[in-house]
Amino acid sequence: MTMQPASTEIASRTAAIIHELKGLEGPLLPILHGIQEEFGYVPQDALPVIAEALNISRAEVHGVVTFYHDYRSQPAGRHVLKLCQAEACQSMGSDAIAAKLKSLLGIGFHETTRDGSVTLEPVYCLGLCACSPSAMLDDEVIGRLDDEKLNEIVAEVRS
Amino acid sequence: MIPRIYIPGDSGALALGAEKVAKAVRAELAERGIEAKIVRNGSRGAYFLEPMVEVATANGRVAYGPVKPSDVKSLFDCGFLTGGHHKRWLGAPDKIPFLARQTRLTFARCGVTDPLSLDHYKAHGGLKGLQNAVAMTPAEVVKQVTESGLRGRGGAGFPTGIKWKTVLDTSADRKYIVCNADEGDSGTFADRMIMEGDPFVLIEGMAIAGIATGATKGFIYIRSEYPHAVAVMQKAVEIARKAGVLGVNVLGSANSFDMEVRVGAGAYVCGEETALLDSLEGKRGQVRAKPPLPAHKGLFGKPTVINNVISLASVPVIMDKGAAFYKDFGMGRSRGTIPIQIAGNVKYPGLYEAAFGMTLGEIVDDIGGGTATGRPVKAVQVGGPLGAYFPRALFDTPFDYEAFAAKDGLIGHAGIVVFDDSADMLKQARFAMEFCAIESCGKCTPCRIGSTRGVEVLDRLSQNVEPEKQIALVTDLCNTMKFGSLCALGGFTPYPVMSALNHFPDDFRPTPVAEAAE
Numbered sequence: 001m002t003m004q005p006a007s008t009e010i011a012s013r014t015a016a017i018i019h020e021l022k023g024l025e026g027p028l029l030p031i032l033h034g035i036q037e038e039f040g041y042v043p044q045d046a047l048p049v050i051a052e053a054l055n056i057s058r059a060e061v062h063g064v065v066t067f068y069h070d071y072r073s074q075p076a077g078r079h080v081l082k083l084c085q086a087e088a089c090q091s092m093g094s095d096a097i098a099a100k101l102k103s104l105l106g107i108g109f110h111e112t113t114r115d116g117s118v119t120l121e122p123v124y125c126l127g128l129c130a131c132s133p134s135a136m137l138d139d140e141v142i143g144r145l146d147d148e149k150l151n152e153i154v155a156e157v158r159s
Numbered sequence: 160m161i162p163r164i165y166i167p168g169d170s171g172a173l174a175l176g177a178e179k180v181a182k183a184v185r186a187e188l189a190e191r192g193i194e195a196k197i198v199r200n201g202s203r204g205a206y207f208l209e210p211m212v213e214v215a216t217a218n219g220r221v222a223y224g225p226v227k228p229s230d231v232k233s234l235f236d237c238g239f240l241t242g243g244h245h246k247r248w249l250g251a252p253d254k255i256p257f258l259a260r261q262t263r264l265t266f267a268r269c270g271v272t273d274p275l276s277l278d279h280y281k282a283h284g285g286l287k288g289l290q291n292a293v294a295m296t297p298a299e300v301v302k303q304v305t306e307s308g309l310r311g312r313g314g315a316g317f318p319t320g321i322k323w324k325t326v327l328d329t330s331a332d333r334k335y336i337v338c339n340a341d342e343g344d345s346g347t348f349a350d351r352m353i354m355e356g357d358p359f360v361l362i363e364g365m366a367i368a369g370i371a372t373g374a375t376k377g378f379i380y381i382r383s384e385y386p387h388a389v390a391v392m393q394k395a396v397e398i399a400r401k402a403g404v405l406g407v408n409v410l411g412s413a414n415s416f417d418m419e420v421r422v423g424a425g426a427y428v429c430g431e432e433t434a435l436l437d438s439l440e441g442k443r444g445q446v447r448a449k450p451p452l453p454a455h456k457g458l459f460g461k462p463t464v465i466n467n468v469i470s471l472a473s474v475p476v477i478m479d480k481g482a483a484f485y486k487d488f489g490m491g492r493s494r495g496t497i498p499i500q501i502a503g504n505v506k507y508p509g510l511y512e513a514a515f516g517m518t519l520g521e522i523v524d525d526i527g528g529g530t531a532t533g534r535p536v537k538a539v540q541v542g543g544p545l546g547a548y549f550p551r552a553l554f555d556t557p558f559d560y561e562a563f564a565a566k567d568g569l570i571g572h573a574g575i576v577v578f579d580d581s582a583d584m585l586k587q588a589r590f591a592m593e594f595c596a597i598e599s600c601g602k603c604t605p606c607r608i609g610s611t612r613g614v615e616v617l618d619r620l621s622q623n624v625e626p627e628k629q630i631a632l633v634t635d636l637c638n639t640m641k642f643g644s645l646c647a648l649g650g651f652t653p654y655p656v657m658s659a660l661n662h663f664p665d666d667f668r669p670t671p672v673a674e675a676a677e
Contacts (some may be wrong), residue, residue, distance in 0.1 A: 028441030029424060053301040067443040070383050086345030087540055088576045091503035101600065124427060125343055126384050127530035128174050130206035130509050131501035139386050143174030
């Protein structure tokens with residue numbers, strides 16, 4: 001199990017991130033990105049701290065956090081695998097790739113393996129449409145996915 | 160002279176193994192005790208040849224590709240540092256037919272130069288446009304851009320100069336230039352390529368926009384799915400600031416302009432300009448009703464130019480070579496060049512910059528070489544997830560804003576996704592509705608509810624439940640979405656749905672034979 005920090009610790013680390021970014025014009029998204037980078041997700045306990053610092057309601061912060069696909073309410077697995085499911089990849093068989101990957105990992109989209117090794121997510125375009133089907137494992141881009149590459153990915157996330 | 164080896168650092172090339180090739184080249188250099196400089200250039204856009212490695216020789220550059228890490232040793236054995244022959248030898252890169260036939264104005268440097276070398280940028284004609292702009296009055300700059308005929312390359316095709324003029328003519332204590340780099344359309348990667356391969360051209364374009372309109376601050380809003388582009392742009396902005404291209408005295412002039420890179424958070428709808436502005440302000444990325452136009456009340460309520468990456472990146476060449484030069488390319492009211500992105504199931508995928516006016520058939524068959532699978536082309540989707548599916552029967556349509564509109568389609572951001580005959584167009588239509596449902600910002604009802612109802616209706620159709628009724632219903636629903644939605648997400652989702660239905664009616668009538676076989 002991933003250890004989650006205590007609420008007082010979340011509050012103090014959140015305050016430090018806010019302090020650093022508050023001077024930006026429109027600082028909320030950069031702050032949320034900073035928090036997600038710090039904790040791996042956006043903890044509930046961070047929201048009131050942000051709301052107070054930016055002088056907006058907690059509901060507004062909640063509204064923003066839940067609007068964007070990127071912000072997580074829970075920590076992800078050690079790796080995040082994003083598999084492109086948009087049209088260019090569809091034209092090259094991304095449906096079959098997704099089905100295969102789900103069965104290899106034993107999870108569906110938006111799920112994390114029980115050992116916490118990997119979270120699988122669909123993504124709608126990585127801009128790698130000239131080498132479809134494509135994926136992104138953490139920050140590493142992978143094009144022209146085939147069975148061999150899928151097996152390599154699975155081996156890598158499990159190692 | 161120390162040999163120079165170019166190995167692309169472009170995401171597309173990395174996805175095909177460029178990093179492993181670079182590692183192998185470094186190892187081989189070390190083992191052989193050869194000193195060489197490795198430049199991580201952008202991609203020239205011929206992705207079927209990536210990773211394409213180039214070497215600078217006495218007779219110019221020589222390309223090799225697609226290079227696998229296992230090829231590296233034999234490349235050295237064949238003397239590739241002096242252009243020696245090898246099975247991956249391609250010769251001079253600008254003589255490769257896919258590249259030689261292009262008209263590279265916006266992408267002139269992409270894949271050629273070191274993306275983060277300002278000296279390289281200047282040596283290849285960079286900053287001339289900005290130098291000309293600082294010597295002119297704002298109105299003169301706007302006039303040049305207007306006369307060039309440049310229209311918004313993000314998809315809407317609105318004349319860039321008119322937008323700039325509106326901002327110039329609106330007085331305010333603060334104005335903004337916002338670059339829309341939220342390139343979410345499937346089949347498009349031109350923005351990514353230019354940001355990774357020639358970031359200074361975008362910075363230069365934004366600085367010119369600032370000078371032309373009196374804006375002093377710029378934002379580049381890049382989608383989070385592009386971490387490499389974000390990293391390159393951030394570095395490039397810092398370099399430009401240190402060199403005085405950005406700052407209180409742009410190129411030593413009295414003009415002040417600076418910019419920041421901002422990262423999106425995975426919402427497709429933020430590619431819509433007003434949703435992007437709300438997102439930059441730190442709000443939910445919901446679409447605003449227009450008017451007021453962003454040019455009057457945009458970011459933080461101030462007059463704002465919001466342009467696509469390619470629109471802004473096309474400005475430096477216009478300011479360098481003049482409006483007439485740029486306007487000379489193209490057809491009808493579509494002037495200049497457009498970077499066409501050929502993607503999906505296609506033999507020769509890549510970016511192809513050309514003057515407007517080529518036919519869809521030329522692009523798909525001649526340049527793209529047909530499908531990668533070797534099967535017949537069934538449909539091409541032009542303009543991303545909100546673009547229409549075109550059948551072969553419409554392959555004579557010239558690539559031009561008006562010509563596509565006349566065929567109930569759109570150019571959009573000029574991405575073309577090719578499908579072979581295994582594509583199920585009912586499934587593609589359903590996906591268009593599903594995608595709209597996932598990405599709808601929720602502000603207007605036709606988009607928010609219509610997309611979900613659309614998925615349900617198409618599901619009933621695929622189960623053959625009263626098919627005629629479902630077709631009538633989805634047609635009516637598309638009509639409501641098209642005319643009742645607040646922005647292009649709900650308003651254009653009917654394009655892929657209705658074009659699939661109209662051009663491929665057989666796919667919308669499940670055959671009883673297939674059912675009996677199960």
